[in-house]
Amino acid sequence: MNRIELTRIPFIKNALKSRYPQLAVFIVMLIGYIFAILAGLIGTPVGSHNFSIVFVWIAWWAILILVAVPFFGRGWCAVCPIPLPGEWLQRGAALSPPDKRPKWLNLRVPKMFRNIWLQNISFLLLALFSSVLLTTPNITGIVLAAMLFAAIGLSTVFERRAFCRYLCPVGGFIGLYSQTAPIELRIKDKQVCVTCEGKPCYNGSSAGYGCPWDVFPGGLTKNTYCGLCMECIRTCPHDNIAVNLRPFSADLAKPSTRMDEAFKAFIMLGSAIIYAGVLLGPWGAFKDAAYNVSSNSWFIYAIVFLAIIFVILPGLFMLGILNKKNTLPLKQRFASLSTALIPLGLMFWVAFSLSFVLTNASYILAALSDPLGLGWNLFGTAHAAWQPMFTSILAPAQTLALVGGLIWSARTAQKAAGEVKVSPIPVIIYCFIATSLMLWLLL
Numbered sequence: 001m002n003r004i005e006l007t008r009i010p011f012i013k014n015a016l017k018s019r020y021p022q023l024a025v026f027i028v029m030l031i032g033y034i035f036a037i038l039a040g041l042i043g044t045p046v047g048s049h050n051f052s053i054v055f056v057w058i059a060w061w062a063i064l065i066l067v068a069v070p071f072f073g074r075g076w077c078a079v080c081p082i083p084l085p086g087e088w089l090q091r092g093a094a095l096s097p098p099d100k101r102p103k104w105l106n107l108r109v110p111k112m113f114r115n116i117w118l119q120n121i122s123f124l125l126l127a128l129f130s131s132v133l134l135t136t137p138n139i140t141g142i143v144l145a146a147m148l149f150a151a152i153g154l155s156t157v158f159e160r161r162a163f164c165r166y167l168c169p170v171g172g173f174i175g176l177y178s179q180t181a182p183i184e185l186r187i188k189d190k191q192v193c194v195t196c197e198g199k200p201c202y203n204g205s206s207a208g209y210g211c212p213w214d215v216f217p218g219g220l221t222k223n224t225y226c227g228l229c230m231e232c233i234r235t236c237p238h239d240n241i242a243v244n245l246r247p248f249s250a251d252l253a254k255p256s257t258r259m260d261e262a263f264k265a266f267i268m269l270g271s272a273i274i275y276a277g278v279l280l281g282p283w284g285a286f287k288d289a290a291y292n293v294s295s296n297s298w299f300i301y302a303i304v305f306l307a308i309i310f311v312i313l314p315g316l317f318m319l320g321i322l323n324k325k326n327t328l329p330l331k332q333r334f335a336s337l338s339t340a341l342i343p344l345g346l347m348f349w350v351a352f353s354l355s356f357v358l359t360n361a362s363y364i365l366a367a368l369s370d371p372l373g374l375g376w377n378l379f380g381t382a383h384a385a386w387q388p389m390f391t392s393i394l395a396p397a398q399t400l401a402l403v404g405g406l407i408w409s410a411r412t413a414q415k416a417a418g419e420v421k422v423s424p425i426p427v428i429i430y431c432f433i434a435t436s437l438m439l440w441l442l443l
């Protein structure tokens with residue numbers, strides 16, 4: 001498969017090797033993040049006029065799902081401020097490794113948690129409360145602060161970035177969809193790694209830290225767990241790490257066999273369908289149920305939400321791939337074939353987010369001038385009227401995204417089915433029905 005090594009370009013290589021450009025972006029992001037927490041806690045309770053809601057759930061979400069994840073994979077994780085304070089505390093430094101590192105517990109995360117089930121649960125918790133989270137500034141402020149403190153707490157107990165790797169609700173789906181991105185970090189030559197002494201990319205050296213994501217870069221075959229922190233570029237003494245441009249979804253050629261990753265695909269697919277129905281659909285009763293947290297109707301909503309994700313969607317998928325003649329375990333076929341849902345889910349989120357973001361993007365201008373809703377007018381745009389944007393291209397763009405996702409999934413299903421020696425047809429039919437449902441909900 002064709003790859004173009006971006007790190008051959010001296011400007012890119014130097015910018016990635018040096019800690020200063022990344023630190024500068026980190027500091028801006030951290031200030032923005034802390035401001036979002038404060039705005040959520042002390043700003044106006046009107047969500048559409050509060051920086052925390054408008055910048056996190058509209059501006060950041062739009063950039064993340066429409067640009068960062070599809071084109072840069074875990075690019076957001078490379079500049080995300082959430083793990084920073086904990087990591088600086090853990091390392092006792094904000095830049096290169098210090099002579100003496102602080103004595104934290106540095107425990108290894110117990111084996112039973114070294115998977116993405118906790119990330120699946122944390123995402124579902126946010127998803128179940130999302131109607132409130134997306135509209136109530138102080139809840140958004142509390143959740144953002146809780147993520148920051150959880151990352152700090154885990155950094156003082158466990159080694160490396162335990163929060164990112166095993167708990168972050170955002171990191172789980174970014175990792176899943178990063179496999180489709182046309183960018184990767186990989187070693188250049190396996191043989192160099194075999195003879196490399198001390199493996200500083202994993203164990204660290206005076207030049208840099210061992211992989212914060214607990215990945216051995218020499219063995220990387222997919223993007224899922226590489227946070228693109230660039231430490232291994234700094235530590236590898238043999239200049240054996242490259243950042244490459246590559247074809248889209250290259251990682252999906254080798255399907256996963258892990259059930260936690262398979263269920264992540266169902267969680268993301270199901271959540272996109274449910275959100276499209278509840279948040280954008282014409283059914284007021286569903287919306288009321290989702291908003292009235294702790295009411296009886298919310299409990300029914302939560303049960304239906306979980307049933308769709310854990311029973312109905314995987315159950316129908318399983319029925320489709322049952323084949324007594326196939327000798328491979330059903331679990332393996334299930335996990336491998338669910339790879340086809342990754343591009344489908346990503347494009348469902350793109351289509352859903354286009355509605356959500358274009359309808360609400362005009363709030364960004366007003367919030368920029370008056371981020372706390374206190375009557376300021378910093379840039380003269382505080383009174384910009386709400387107005388949906390690009391309404392004429394919304395439906396064609398969504399249709400294109402969904403149909404494109406279906407074709408992409410069908411191709412992925414063909415490859416995955418080839419690996420486990422089954423017919424791709426049931427998976428393609430499944431994807432077709434899911435896409436038709438999403439088209440009906442959105443258009």
Ligand code: SF4
Nearest residue numbers: 077080082164168171
């Ligand atoms: S995993 Fe989560 S906290 Fe960690 S860098 Fe990525 S988005 Fe940020």
Ligand code: SF4
Nearest residue numbers: 193196201218236240
């Ligand atoms: S430090 Fe470089 S050469 Fe050594 S194992 Fe890591 S990537 Fe390979």
Ligand code: SF4
Nearest residue numbers: 211226227229230232
């Ligand atoms: S050290 Fe290298 S392999 Fe590990 S997360 Fe950072 S960029 Fe990825």
